[in-house]
Amino acid sequence: MAKITELSQLDLNGTYSYxxxxxxxxxxxxxxxxxxxxxxxxxxNVYHQDISTNLTCLLxxxxxxxxxxxxxxxxxxxxxxxxxxxxxxxxxxxxVQPDLCxxxxxxxxxxxxxxxxxxxxxxxxxxxxxxxxxxxxxxxxQESGVMEYWIVYPEEQAIxxxxxxxxxxYQLKHMYAGDDIATPHLFPDLAIELTEVFETWAKE
Numbered sequence: 312m313a314k315i316t317e318l319s320q321l322d323l324n325g326t327y328s329y330x331x332x333x334x335x336x337x338x339x340x341x342x343x344x345x346x347x348x349x350x351x352x353x354x355x356n357v358y359h360q361d362i363s364t365n366l367t368c369l370l371x372x373x374x375x376x377x378x379x380x381x382x383x384x385x386x387x388x389x390x391x392x393x394x395x396x397x398x399x400x401x402x403x404x405x406x407v408q409p410d411l412c413x414x415x416x417x418x419x420x421x422x423x424x425x426x427x428x429x430x431x432x433x434x435x436x437x438x439x440x441x442x443x444x445x446x447x448x449x450x451x452x453q454e455s456g457v458m459e460y461w462i463v464y465p466e467e468q469a470i471x472x473x474x475x476x477x478x479x480x481y482q483l484k485h486m487y488a489g490d491d492i493a494t495p496h497l498f499p500d501l502a503i504e505l506t507e508v509f510e511t512w513a514k515e
Contacts, residue, residue, distance in 0.1 A: 459495060
């Protein structure tokens with residue numbers, strides 16, 4: 312099989328597995344969504360980066376010396392239906408790179424990333440990823456059993472918090488904005504001030 316070193320060598324309408332994904336040797340950032348290639352947007356703008364950095368700093372302090380671990384993009388997360396046990400690479404067809412994720416089960420971590428659903432995922436919207444994060448990834452994270460999902464809206468300076476219910480369906484638990492203090496369902500002793508999350512030097 313020919314070595315894949317350029318994105319142009321792939322069929323963007325084809326179907327691929329994680330086993331294919333890990334052999335590709337090019338710099339283009341992409342995700343696999345149920346076997347289909349989804350190109351990542353260009354590098355996030357300064358405001359997106361500031362929000363990501365602010366959240367990373369706040370969460371890194373909280374999770375230091377705790378069982379759960381924080382990981383930030385780029386970091387591969389392999390997803391599949393929660394009803395299935397850990398799958399082999401050739402049987403996995405979804406690989407995403409959440410902006411931030413928290414993992415409490417060390418058994419789903421390996422040298423390549425996460426093989427299974429993180430406990431908590433945070434996605435920061437940008438113009439190029441809004442539809443994917445609000446619709447496609449929402450369904451994927453729900454199906455795979457991500458217990459808590461936060462969508463961050465930079466322009467509105469707001470956060471929507473979704474939590475799986477007893478039927479394994481997301482329910483909108485809270486909408487945070489302004490000077491609210493956001494509290495994760497999974498970590499009720501963590502208080503996140505939105506004014507700190509959205510602090511930035513970025514200019515319009």
